[in-house]
Amino acid sequence: MEARLDLLGTPFAGTLMKHFNTAGKAVTRSTLPGTVQQLVMLRASQINGCGFCTDMHTKDAVHAGESDQRLHLVAAWREAKVFTDAERAALELTEQGTRIADAAGGVADEVWANAVKHYDEEQLTALVALIALINAYNRLNVIVRQPAGDYRPGMFG
Numbered sequence: 001m002e003a004r005l006d007l008l009g010t011p012f013a014g015t016l017m018k019h020f021n022t023a024g025k026a027v028t029r030s031t032l033p034g035t036v037q038q039l040v041m042l043r044a045s046q047i048n049g050c051g052f053c054t055d056m057h058t059k060d061a062v063h064a065g066e067s068d069q070r071l072h073l074v075a076a077w078r079e080a081k082v083f084t085d086a087e088r089a090a091l092e093l094t095e096q097g098t099r100i101a102d103a104a105g106g107v108a109d110e111v112w113a114n115a116v117k118h119y120d121e122e123q124l125t126a127l128v129a130l131i132a133l134i135n136a137y138n139r140l141n142v143i144v145r146q147p148a149g150d151y152r153p154g155m156f157g
Contacts, residue, residue, distance in 0.1 A: 005144040021156075024133055030126035032119070038066060039087055040094045040127065041134045047098045048138035051148030060070050065154035086118035090127060099132040 007013050007138055027037065045053035067122040073080035077091045094113045096107040119127060140146075 001145065001147045003144045003146045007140060008142060016080040019138065020133065023129065025128045027130045027133065030122055032123045032126035032130070034064060035066065036087055036090045037130060038064060039074060040090055040130055041055040043077070043091055043094050043096045044131060045138055046075050047095065048135065048142060049139035050141050052109065052141045052146040052151070053134065053138055054146040059151055060153050089114045089118045093127065094131050097128070098135055
């Protein structure tokens with residue numbers, strides 16, 4: 001399988017991706033816990049059917065020390081006992097923020113209120129930005145049919 005378009009192969013595409021990546025680095029450097037960031041990116045990528053991002057975020061999470069058990073259970077996080085209340089709040093916000101069209105009005109007030117219980121303003125800002133960014137990356141990769149499976153942790157810097 002070959003990608004329909006090389007997202008790094010032209011000067012314009014390179015410039016565009018550089019800006020996406022800069023925003024991602026700001027989130028990475030925020031006080032939002034890295035574990036939460038990995039879980040959010042993986043869950044959104046699963047929902048969106050982005051094989052490339054699912055592969056990347058699974059491998060990055062393992063590389064960062066995440067357990068196989070928790071990664072296997074991300075798709076069924078509601079039934080799993082291995083996630084903290086804060087992680088559950090982030091996963092619920094991720095699901096509703098990713099599936100915006102599935103609910104009139106977007107994210108439910110109770111889901112937002114639950115996230116507010118666990119995260120401060122900087123962390124909430126980072127969480128919302130991360131959900132938006134990973135959805136953008138997912139859409140880019142799904143549209144161009146970016147192949148999955150070859151990612152190695154750290155290969156993008």
